[in-house]
Amino acid sequence: MKSGVRKRESKDDDGQKRRKKRKEERKQSASMYKAILDGNDAGHLDDTNGGSVPAIAPETSVKKVIVVLDCANLEVVKRQRGSGSTLLAADEHKGIIKRSGKDPAEVRPDVAHQCLLALLDSPLNKSGHLQVYVRTSKNVLIELHPQLRIPRTFRRFSGLMAELLNKFKIRATNSQDTLMKVIRNPVTSHLPVGSAKFAFSFNSEKMVNVVDHAKEVVETRGCESVVYVIGAMAKGKVRTAGIHENRRP
CATH class of the missing domain: 3.40.1280.10 (SPOUT methyltransferase, trefoil knot domain)
Incomplete structure (x- = not known):
């Protein structure tokens, strides 16, 4: 009985850790994307389709x-x-x-x-x-x-x-x-x-x-x-x- 309770508690803890990690990743992605749009970062963010969010650079007249x-x-x-x-x-x-x-x-x-x-x-x-x-x-x-x-x-x-x-x-x-x-x-x-x-x-x-x-x-x-x-x-x-x-x- 005790072992069954411990297993459920362990699964609950793992689930909470995963949810917390995903939440942190979403916050990090949001802040990074804002930095990209503000021109403070040149990185990329992967979107849900496997593509990417581009770093938007100002238009310049170059060859x-x-x-x-x-x-x-x-x-x-x-x-x-x-x-x-x-x-x-x-x-x-x-x-x-x-x-x-x-x-x-x-x-x-x-x-x-x-x-x-x-x-x-x-x-x-x-x-x-x-x-x-x-x-x-x-x-x-x-x-x-x-x-x-x-x-x-x-x-x-x-x-x-x-x-x-x-x-x-x-x-x-x-x-x-x-x-x-x-x-x-x-x-x-x-x-x-x-x-x-x-x-x-x-x-x-x-x-x-x-x-x-x-x-x-x-x-x-x-x-x-x-x-x-x-x-x-x-x-x-x-x-x-x-x-x-x-x-x-």
Whole structure:
């Protein structure tokens, strides 16, 4: 009898400790987020969808590299287990892909995930000189906040992007700041006037170092921005309407 009472007391104590810890974490998150908005902190807060609350920096007129990730395989399907939506992926939805007759090589949202991780983690982005757009294979155009922190795991990324494609906008927790949003096509209407535009291709005969190339374009053409269109897929070609030249990175 006594042992049973002790076990219940132990469970109650553990539950209280967990609730207290969660309460402290919420307070810490709220204070950190306030500091971010006030400009006193440059960190990030993970939101409930595995995304992030960006550190909002003041707008500055700086030269930028703009990257358009083209033909990203971001297609929404219902979860096989439980409720909600996720991204159609070759590794997780073999049955759906087989029944639809799709090529598994054309169902690779993980490619876009890795591209976004590399771009948004780059020193170029952290210095405020990078803007990223994503254009899906279904021609949906997405704008990302420059200081957005993409979820590290594909599962969370998949859930976040599925929510975006269903609701057309993702906002920061406890704030009206927009992390990602679906915008109108064409992408050229969102690019700075007079910017130089280039597409990456494995078939191009012109191989360049991207950093050196961007510097050269800015210096020789006097452009404020350089735009690069990169394929975010395992198979296919980028759409080059409005693009000046093809380059091989």
